[in-house]
Amino acid sequence: MGNEQVATPTGDARADWEARIGLRRHGGSGRDQLPxxxxxxxxxxxxxxxxxxxxVPGAVGYLVHRADRPDGPYLPLDHQGGDVLAVPHPPYADTTGEPGRTYHYAVATLADVDVCGEPGGGVAAASTPDGPAAVRVAVDAAGTDGPVHRPWRRMIGAERLSHLLCADTTGxxxxxxxxxxxLSIMRRELGVETVRAHAILHDDVGVYREVDGRPVYDFSRVDEIYDTLLGLGLRPVVELSFMPADLARDPDRTVFAFNAIISPPRDWDRWADLVRALVAHLVDRYGLAEVRRWEFEVWNEANLEVFWTGTREEYLRLYEVSARAVRDVDAALRVGGPGSAAAAWNGALLDHVARTGAPIDFLSTHTYGSPPLDLRPLCEAAGRPDLELLWTEWGITPTHFNPVTDGVFAAAFLLRGMRSAAGRIEALAYWVASDHFEELGRPPRLFHGGFGLLTVGNLRKPRFWALAALARLGDDQLPVTVDGDGAGSLVETWAARHADGRVHVLVWNxxxxxxxxxxxxxxxxDVRVDVAGLADRPYRVTHWRVDATHSNIEEVWARHGGGDWPDDAQWSLLRAADTLDRYEPDTEARPADGVLGWAFPLPMPGFSLLELVPLD
Structure with missing residues (x-):
């Protein structure tokens, strides 16, 4: 497929996607509502x-409601994330209202993503349009809050991995x-360990065909793909999808510009044999010890009609058949699902596993536009508190070609989600690594609202710098208190110490x-940061910033011509600007009574990263 074959926001692929993406296959988990x-x-x-x-004990999340009058009606507050509006925990900042106008708020509890209780009694409040707004951040550099948890390192999302072998061009x-x-940048600069991608069983990989009515396997292209990935120091999450045409019940039902078949198998035994053969081949090629470190995930978002033509019961059958086939190869291989959209079907899968004894090692699910919900109560209620929680897709929007993905707003969103997930989720995989991504067609221009952390050309978007800032944190998390206007809900922070005494303080709005x-x-x-508990020695202080005019490659492109694609001179200019910018020159300072302090304005959206390096 040549570079000219692209889908635009008004193209047929986009229209088809928008028509089908909201069609969810419902089915409650049977859990009782919570107060x-x-x-x-x-x-x-x-x-x-x-x-x-x-x-609330047992809650997976909370849905904030708002009304204009004390007696309602109370409606869910829509922060326009386009997916799950519930949040995993408080506090919650409502910035959607008219300043000076009093609103009435109530909160409902979710026992599962599709089991929402009634909202409770309301409280009233109003924002103000102006006036001073200060936040104070106090860091104890001599204390400890335990290790820094890094859910971004476990996994990143990516276009289907056959793209690694593509010889075409875009722009x-x-x-x-x-x-x-x-993908190498993800490993080298962010410390990412695994890559989750679709369609290893797609016909462009050529794993399955039938000759004279008999199955024929060919894993040579899988080998080429996985050899390349492992050579980068990354491991695959083997998403068992999509259906080979010769095995599909509905071979004409497809999704995406690359025509992934979304059908159940027409022969369940042959599907099981295919999964078993693939896994056995991987073990034979890469060794059992290596493949035991991988995850095998069954399908992608089967709760959406756009990704699965079968019923929920047929997906649960697919899960069980696939999981047992994986384990037939080795009892210690790791398998899970449901890889669902909008955090759905997790309770249903846990119920099915409990009833049938099908193997499961992790729950995997997706959400966009909010921090990930807390699925641990579902696991505990099912008697499986040991399961890992892998959010194998997460991002600011599920909508292709959305301008919000290219700007600074996404960076602050990413920091909030990772901070929320740390310590309660094993993996939070940002979707995706690169704008070399063609679900609805190849990118039509450099900044097109692509899902990638990196542009075509591998320029770093603001949200890449958010992950890069997190990657600089040391291993020892420091105690922090935040107070003031919007503390903890609008303005948040994360601080950590390295073994060599370096301290990083990350503050975002x-x-x-x-x-x-x-x-x-x-x-x-207006933010004031005070770091106490420092040694009596000089420190070099560096202040990095991401905001509208710092570390924002989209803004650089707009200032220097914009348009669809850069020419050679513009590429050189953009690469020179592809840096994490300093907000102010480095300084050297000695603590007064163990304390160093800084004051600076912090726009919304934006973040600052302070680094304190002890000097000899």
Missing amino acids: PPTGLRAAGGRGQVTLDWEP GRPIGAEFTEA GTLDQSKAGGAPALER
């Missing part, structure tokens, strides 16, 4: 109202070579409200 949280309180500030409440850039380098993606003056904050 609303107690202790709901609301505090108005400049441009925002912060809500807080007491956690004049070589697809396979740049996609390979993008962001809201879930995507109507403010372009920024909002009322949400800017």
